[in-house]
Amino acid sequence: MMEWESIATLAGAYGLKVLGSLFIFFVGKKLASLASSLANKMMEKAKVEITLAKFFSNVIYGLLLVVIVLAALSNIGIETTSFVAVLGAAGLAVGLAFKDTFSNVGAGVLLVVFRPFKVDDFINAAGESGTVEEINLFSTFMRTADNKLIIVPNGRIIGGNIVNFSAKPTRRVDLKFGVSYGDDLRLVKQALREVLEADERILKEPEPFVAVSELADSSVNFVVRAWVNSPDYWGVYFDTTERVKLAFDEKGITIPFPQVQLHKE
Template structure:
């Protein structure tokens, strides 16, 4: 009994202080990790970094600090952390390979947040989809189409292809092609198109609009009409101009050719 008690006291004298020290290292280290993580998030908020990316970086910082603290606590107990780190690295590699697609989406999400090819509220064409951006998170981008459907696109699909941002610039050019018959008055049609463009207050004076004959087609003489507008006015000007041209051409007896088929009987 004395031998067993002496053994227990001997073990406690050797490992007791180390155990208490490891507990203190873990407890105090965890508190310090939370403080440092909170400090880093505040710094990112002051830098006006996107909330999504600041949260992601904060979680990474806290996780890395926590791993370091656990290793320090184990090392204080006399545990060989070298083999532990090797096992942890192998496990991390296995997890990384298993979630390769997910990790690529996270990486792409970070790039989208940092480089800002588009923002929430922009109208874009990305990964073959057109719509308004509603949300950008670490895994995917949420877009709303013109007919009010929500589309969720993996970030890796967006970052690897061309991105067209229709909202990035303040102005856009509206392009039209209008055809008239060969027997119609060319000068009258050109003057009419210019008057329609000039009468629209949404069309900018600078850069100047353009109305030119661009093609002598098989069944029509085609005009190319180009007008600069504010990006927000693009579709309004586009649809209104097409309607106005049709109504005005009808009033002035300017024809708009359409395909016809002549059938002859012997």
């Protein structure tokens, strides 16, 4: 009879502890979810990037859940020191196994926080050029001019130079044209200026620049610099090249090109 009473007392005591641990787990899980949701809302109000806000809220939830599980286990008398050590060792092993992934996540956080570029910007990064379509915590998606999709790990982007062609509202178009030594340089400058002045996309300020840049071996080289709105860059670049050639043809200005003469002996 005494044995049954001892068993009942022991079962009652442990039963209460188990119930207490279950209460700690489920209530703690609910509180962790609320804390994670509250942190996410606060970051949204602070206008933190949505990807970064979700990442940090998930981290907060995961850390709180680990603390809750350890507290529940400790309540029923299970020594949690060994669990902490195991978790630490497991975390180290996972960190070493996924170091490149974590590096990309860290780089993704930096890209989101410092914003060296945004979606729809045309950039050159990690040796690739294209329009940014998506930035997540692991990689950046870029669309090339010929409509190919390039997925670049964030670690490669943050570890190198980033050239953002869309960051500024205006860009400078730089062109170089060579003419024959026998051509009238004043006529050449006039022809170039007329081409620039006829294009309404070219800004008046800063004023377009035309000058002799080099007396080369077989040509006199002119440099042409014109400022345009960033979206007009390539259109002005190609159109100006074509119009200069047509203007030179019209005015009899010669563009030197390599020639090979064959002599019959």
